[in-house]
Amino acid sequence: MYETLTYAGGVHKHEEMTELIEDLGGFVLQENMLQMDLVLTLAVPLEDVPKIQEKAKQLLGTVKIAPMAGTEIAIVSPTLARHHLPHSACDISEYLRRFGAKDNMIGLARGAGKGISRISEDEKTLIDEHDLAVFALGSFEQCIKDKIHLFEDINIPVVVTGAPEMDVNDLPGADAYVSGLGRIPRRLKRGEDIRALKKLVSVVEDILDQRRRDMAQDPPLIPSILVKTEIENQVPALNDVYSPTPVTSQLDGVRVKLNYEEFHEEIGKVKIYKYTLEDIADINKSKMYDYTLVKLLPESSII
Known part of the structure; x- marks a missing residue:
């Protein structure tokens, strides 16, 4: 069992931390370096967390548990145009990244308008590629109720945000509703805004934890964290990808930021222990920039 953590510290001697992570059998999920500051998202065996904390103390850094690490979340807004005030959606996105x-961020092509909002099948498919979706809606109860068609047949867990207090039972298709986050023409910096964001984090963490428990009943043969590492080690083309996360971990797979048509066969041939990736996963074209989407099959569907 792995624990996901976030390490924040300086660039000086940071290789000592990465070497320790590797020695413990852990993985670096994401590395962000900004001038002299470094932020690592990592996963290590649960029993080795104190060793990471001790090393962080030596390097004058900090370590926090990151329960959302290794997940990919869609923040969906009816539109990202200025007239729809996307400030809250942007701040929701930034706040979730802290954890x-x-x-x-996904802005629907025709999502604006209480009576005319629409969502296409391609947009639904793109959203379904994630682990969870947060639909950032508006400030009026009736307007939110009139837009349930945007998410009622989404196949992943859906959290809806809006300004008014509402019962989630009034929103078919939503797994949870968080109030206090509507169309706000400013950054979410006030006390009530921060409390609403913290509530959202708590709700999202609970839903993701439940998904992990459900998956544990019939897990993949290989955890997605290990699949990510092996793809990075065995597919040389990833060295030319400048994205901070050329291979993005999900609960049940990974998104590889390489063109599907060119690289899906090479990705499918990646060896993990005695398995070939194409034998234990579905490899498909993503709706996001024609990337390659790898979804790991549960153990019962293979054996």
Whole structure:
């Protein structure tokens, strides 16, 4: 069992931390370096967390548990145009990243308008590629109720945010509703805004934990964290990808930021222990920039 953590410290001697992670059998999920500051998202065996904390103390850094690390979340707004005030959606995205999530902002092509909002099948498919979706809606109860068609047949867990207090039972298709986050023409910096964001984090963590428990009943043969590492080690083309996360971990797979048509066969031939990736996963074209999407099959569907 792995624990996901976030390490924040300086660049000086940071290789000591990465070497320790490797020695413990852990993985670096994401590395962000900004001038002289370094932020690592990592996963290590549960029993080795104190060793990471001790090393962080030696390097004058900090370590925090990152329960959302290794997940990919879609932040969906009816539109990202200025007239729709996307400030809250942007701040939701930024706040979730503090807790280890890799999130993507998605603005619907025709999502604006209480009576005319629409979502296409391609947009639904793109959202379904994630582990969880947060739909950032508006400030009026009836407007939110009139837009349930945007998420009622999404196949992943859905958290809806809006300004008014509402019962989630009034929103078919939503797994949770968080109030206090509507169309706000400013950054979410006030006390009530921060409390709403903290509530959202708590709700998202609970849903992701439940998904992990459900997956544990019939888990993949190989954890997605290990699949990510092996793809990075065995596919040389990733060295030319400048994205901070050329291979993005999900609960049940990974998103490889290489063109599907060119690289899906090479990715499928990646060896992990005695298995070939194409034998234990579905490898498909992503709706996101034609990337390669790898979804690990549960153990019962293979044996």
